[in-house]
Amino acid sequence: MKLSLIAPPVLALAVAAIFTGGNTTEGYDLIGHNLSLSQRDFRVNNNLTAAGANNNNTPHANFPDAQGFVMAMWKGAIEWGSLLHGDGGGDTTQNLGLGSGAANFDASFQGETTAIGNLGDNICSGLDGNSGGVLAFAEITGSGAWRMRFYQGWNWADGPGSIGFSQMDLQSVATHEYGHCLGLGHSGTGAATMAPTAANGQTGPRSIHADDIAGLQAIYGAASATKPTISGLSLSGSTLTITGTNFDATGNQVWFTRANNQGNGTPLKATNVPSTGGGTQIVVAVPNDVRTGGDVLVQKSGNAHSSLSNAYPADLSGSICSGPTNVCFSFPNSTGNIGQLSITGSQNVAANDTVLFGSQLPAGQFGIFLYGQGFTGTTISQGVFCLGGAPFYRLPIVQTDPFGFVNYALDLTNMPLGGDISQGETWNFQLWHRENGGNSNFSETLAYPFCN
Ligand SMILES: [Zn+2]
Structure with missing residues (x-):
């Protein structure tokens, strides 16, 4: 050998x-x-x-x-x-x-x-x-x-x-x-x-x-009897519960794995985190910029080797709130482009700040924003309707401006019957609009998670 x-x-x-x-x-x-x-x-x-x-x-x-x-x-x-x-x-x-x-x-x-x-x-x-x-x-x-x-x-x-x-x-x-x-x-x-x-x-x-x-x-040194230990993690939304021993009553740091290609190697930390249960439980919000898969560690006060806990594996993908993603294209409209959508807001239903923006659309045409949780595509008139396969809902009529833009602010407290949006849900949005010559077309479709 x-x-x-x-x-x-x-x-x-x-x-x-x-x-x-x-x-x-x-x-x-x-x-x-x-x-x-x-x-x-x-x-x-x-x-x-x-x-x-x-x-x-x-x-x-x-x-x-x-x-x-x-x-x-x-x-x-x-x-x-x-x-x-x-x-x-x-x-x-x-x-x-x-x-x-x-x-x-x-x-x-x-x-x-x-x-x-x-x-x-x-x-x-x-x-x-x-x-x-x-x-x-x-x-x-x-x-x-x-x-x-x-x-x-x-x-x-x-x-x-x-x-x-x-x-x-x-x-x-x-x-x-x-x-x-x-x-x-x-x-x-x-x-x-x-x-x-x-x-x-x-x-x-x-x-x-x-x-x-x-x-x-x-x-x-051999592992100290006072060294913090982590024996389990539980994730609910973006709230992480850490079970273990020897956490400080106040002032703990929770170390997370930072998302790839960010930072300089310094762990992503939540600071000044208290514990309960005599130092056996920590509840902490998972910070932004966390890697979906990584380790969690707890550092109690001081910088001694024995101040840092073991590393415990953490799948935090459930806490990640991604932005809107395009889940279905349509065909180009009379501008020569596919109608585009963007969505702004905090992704938090309680904040009620979600606004839909359409662009690259024919000027001065009426349209309706549609939303649902299906994403089956069907060609209708000159475009692709993408919300098939599940109930979908219509928002009030809008009209594009001379530059082909349109926007609509959702009122999440007053949505169409049956179409209430709750935190933790992902909904797909699409604009259906009239086209020159009596036809119609559709914008692209964005999936938007309400998850922050
Ligand atoms: Zn060697």
């Missing part, structure tokens, strides 16, 4: 000497730095195009909205976490589950980026070549700023279960490299994840060894 060297981290001079001289013959080794709470983020630039590195398309509830390279990186980092990540599932090769560190250490997945970033941006990415026997490397400074790179030129596998005998396991290498990022050098214990070599077909290093855990705890 071919052995491939995993490169030691590239270190700033201050810690290089410690590393070079400090590698023990048996057991873990400490580089000399630790990751403060401001360096717990990690992001992934999903540019690893090597065959087998990005073909795991099997979703898992513990890694919502992630697959391939992204999921492998996420697993690699959270294996070092203090408690099982969710129920610990997602890797059939690990009997004990993912999240085995039992230390005052947890990392925060902060989504995907389009760039490899600079040292200190804490981004995992691919780079061309295979650099002799090197699979991947982590660049780290003495203050714990880091970046991780994976060479494209290997026969990678991204799991999720066992891999081919000639393949190199991405998740194992990610777990190893993240071990460097958090402060561990190479271990002299052959079965440790931090052993300096990796073998094809091997998935064992995905699961950190007692020696790795001992090293992690030497840096961060």
